[in-house]
Amino acid sequence: xxxxxxxxxxxxxxxxxxxxxxxxxxxxxxxxxxxxxxxxxxxxxxxxxxxxxxxxxxxxxxxxxxxxxxxxxxxxxxxxxxxxxxxxxxxxxxxxxxxxxxxxxxxxxxxxxxxxxxxxxxxxxxxxxxxxxxxxxxxxxxxxxxxxxxxxxxxxxxxxxxxxxxxxxxxxxxxxxxxxxxxxxxxxxxxxxxxxxxxxxxxxxxxxxxxxxxxxxxxxxxxxxxxxxxxxxxxxxxxxxxxxxxxxxxxxxxxxxxxxxxxxxxxxxxxxxxxxxxxxxxxxxxxxxxxxxxxxxxxxxxxxxxxxxxxxxxxxxxxxxxxxxxxxxxxxxxxxxxxxxxxxxxxxxxxxxxxxxxxxxxxxxxxxxxxxxxxxxxxxxxxxxxxxxxxxxxxxxxxxxxxxxxxxxxxxxxxxxxxxxxxxxxxxxxxxxxxxxxxxxxxxx
Numbered sequence: 001x002x003x004x005x006x007x008x009x010x011x012x013x014x015x016x017x018x019x020x021x022x023x024x025x026x027x028x029x030x031x032x033x034x035x036x037x038x039x040x041x042x043x044x045x046x047x048x049x050x051x052x053x054x055x056x057x058x059x060x061x062x063x064x065x066x067x068x069x070x071x072x073x074x075x076x077x078x079x080x081x082x083x084x085x086x087x088x089x090x091x092x093x094x095x096x097x098x099x100x101x102x103x104x105x106x107x108x109x110x111x112x113x114x115x116x117x118x119x120x121x122x123x124x125x126x127x128x129x130x131x132x133x134x135x136x137x138x139x140x141x142x143x144x145x146x147x148x149x150x151x152x153x154x155x156x157x158x159x160x161x162x163x164x165x166x167x168x169x170x171x172x173x174x175x176x177x178x179x180x181x182x183x184x185x186x187x188x189x190x191x192x193x194x195x196x197x198x199x200x201x202x203x204x205x206x207x208x209x210x211x212x213x214x215x216x217x218x219x220x221x222x223x224x225x226x227x228x229x230x231x232x233x234x235x236x237x238x239x240x241x242x243x244x245x246x247x248x249x250x251x252x253x254x255x256x257x258x259x260x261x262x263x264x265x266x267x268x269x270x271x272x273x274x275x276x277x278x279x280x281x282x283x284x285x286x287x288x289x290x291x292x293x294x295x296x297x298x299x300x301x302x303x304x305x306x307x308x309x310x311x312x313x314x315x316x317x318x319x320x321x322x323x324x325x326x327x328x329x330x331x332x333x334x335x336x337x338x339x340x341x342x343x344x345x346x347x348x349x350x351x352x353x354x355x356x357x358x359x360x361x362x363x364x365x366x367x368x369x370x371x372x373x374x375x376x377x378x379x380x381x382x383x384x385x386x387x388x389x390x391x392x393x394x395x396x397x398x399x400x401x402x403x404x405x406x407x408x409x410x411x412x413x414x415x416x417x418x419x420x421x422x423x424x425x426x427x428x429x430x431x432x433x434x435x436x437x438x439x440x441x442x443x444x445x
Contacts, residue, residue, distance in 0.1 A: 001127045003033045008074045009042045012057075012081065013122050019056050021048040022105060023081075024120035024128065031116050034137055035169070044072075044081045045120060047103045053081050067099050084108035087154065106130055110146060113158045114165065114177075118145045140171040148180035156187035159220060160199040167203045167211035178218065185219040196224050197305040204263040209253045212267075216246070227297060228267075230274045237285045239364040245273045251360030256352050261311060265318040265353055268298040295320040317346050322353045328372035335379050336425045340390050347380055388428040392417050395424065397436035405440060416440060 005013075005025055016023035023046040029039035046053065050065045059073040068083035085099045086107050102108065105120060105128060112118040115133035127134070131145050142162050144151040152159055159181045162173055173181070188196070203211060212228070215221045221228045232246030241248060249270055256262040272293025278286050298319045302312045321342045325335070339347065354373050358366065389395055397420060399413060407413050420439060424431045430439070 002123075003030065003121050003127075005033075005121075005123070006042060008077060008079060009044065010123065011074070012044055012072055012079055013124075015056060016044075016046050016048055016053070016081075017122075017124060019048070019052075021046050021052065022084075022103075022122075022125075023048070024105065024122045024125070026109075026120040027112065027117050030119045030121050030127075031133070031137065033121075034119075034134065042079060044079060045084060045105070045108055046081055047084055047105070048081075049083050049101055053083075068101060085111070087111045112145050113151055113155070113161060115141075115143045115145055116165070136174075140169070141174050142166050142169075142171050142177060143174040144177045144180065148177045149183070152180050152184040152187075156184060157191050157195055157199065159185055159188060159218070160196070160203075160215070160224075163211055163214045163218070163220065164199050164203045164206070166214065167206035167208040170208055173214065181220075182218045185223055188220065188223040193304060193306045197307060200224065200305070201260060201264075204253065204267065205258050205260065207258075209263060210250050212250060212253070213247075225301070227271050227301060231270065234274045234277060235285070236273075236287075237279070237283060239284075240361050242362040243360065245270050248360045252353070252356045255356035255359045261314045261318070262349060262352060264298075264302070264307075264311065264315045265322070265349070266356060268301060268315060269294055269319050269322045269353060269357070271297040271301070271319075291320055291323045314346070314349075317342055318349050318353055321346070321350055322357065324350070325372065325376050326369075328368070328375070330376060330379070332379050332383060333426050335376065336383060336388055336390060336428075339380070339383070340421070340425060344384070344390050351377060386428065389421065389424045389431045392421050394431075395420055395436065396431050396433045397440070401433070401437075402440065405437065405444075407440075407444075416443060419443065 003025070009025055013023040013025070023044060025042055026045040027043050029042045032039040048056070050062075050068055050070045053070045053072070054060050057072045061071040061073065061078065063069045063071040063080060068085050070081050071078040072081050084102045084105055084107065086102050087099055109118045109120065109128070109130055115131040115136045117133070118131050119133045120128040136143050142165050162177060162181055165171065166173055203209060203215075212221070216228065216232055228246060228249075231249055232244060234245040236243070236245060236248065243251065249267060252269065253263055253266040256266045270290060272290040273287045275293050276287045276290040278288070280286065295316050298316055299312060302315060321338070324338055330338075342350070351373070358369050358373075395417065399409065399417070402413055402416060403409065407416065420436055423439060430436065
């Protein structure tokens with residue numbers, strides 16, 4: 001079996017071999033190559049110690065020399081070269097307290113998480129597969145190397161990684177690995193929010209975000225996203241829905257574009273439903289005001305995950321407005337006001353989540369709902385084509401013009417500009433310099 005490695009990777013391995021050391025490409029790059037995928041990066045493992053690696057290559061960076069990793073620089077690229085090692089105790093269920101270097105590849109592969117990530121390759125030796133990773137790849141299986149209890153006890157984040165790899169590759173988690181993941185899921189509380197967010201984001205952006213249900217079934221969301229468990233427990237007894245809130249949410253996630261903002265918006269768009277649920281005398285459930293509550297909860301969750309501020313802002317916007325105009329009563333003036341408050345730049349995302357939301361509902365009134373959305377899109381396109389003012393900067397009268405009219409900069413000027421925008425949002429024909437000056441003069445009388 002031959003793997004086509006980049007020239008630089010082959011050069012590093014051969015140079016280490018020429019110096020009397022073993023060296024291999026290892027881990028994800030081998031896995032992806034065997035799957036016919038282009039690896040994102042190439043990791044190299046070797047029997048040489050970090051200082052022996054530094055002696056062999058002219059340009060290196062001590063990336064993590066204590067843990068055996070040196071980055072070899074070739075041209076403008078860097079390649080991580082890590083010494084075969086045995087990990088020490090994992091007292092924090094995340095990182096080894098220390099490592100011991102070894103000359104044995106078999107001991108290094110044993111410390112890795114899953115069989116599909118525990119394969120090594122070099123042109124000289126071929127594929128080294130001590131834990132039957134190649135068959136797990138062929139059969140679509142995620143299986144821990146050795147004892148699953150030990151692997152998850154060492155590093156709790158591997159529990160999320162198991163589901164994430166299943167989502168990215170469309171694989172299933174082997175039963176013993178599932179059982180151990182469920183057993184050790186409570187240990188995820190010891191993992192940093194940043195690492196939780198990284199794994200959750202990779203799962204949501206994967207081809208199979210519905211694997212979030214595996215996280216629920218294994219008790220993972222109970223530890224990292226308990227709000228999702230509430231969704232799974234919230235029924236929707238209404239003609240508009242065929243799923244509980246949790247499974248509806250999964251359907252929406254599956255049907256929005258695979259971007260970070262859209263997938264998180266879909267995940268969080270109905271988070272307020274459990275708190276807003278009421279049931280009328282006919283037994284029909286209602287969720288009045290859930291979009292507003294969902295926006296609040298979305299902010300709380302994203303901040304807890306240490307998400308960047310831009311993503312938090314964008315997701316909250318989409319969550320807050322996702323149900324706008326659902327009853328079809330919107331007119332152009334109210335749509336202009338909505339675009340002013342939401343931001344016209346979010347309209348495509350608004351449409352995307354509305355379409356996905358409908359796909360996750362029942363077929364009740366689906367034609368009417370589709371017609372309502374298409375009407376909103378038509379009105380939006382007309383508003384944009386006609387150049388209607390949606391913000392203060394779109395007004396034909398500026399702050400400088402107001403100064404010429406004798407109005408000093410400050411709160412009063414701001415009030416005047418907001419009043420002008422309010423009138424123009426209602427009636428776009430007022431947005432001429434002459435008409436706006438006339439309105440200002442009236443206000444000054």
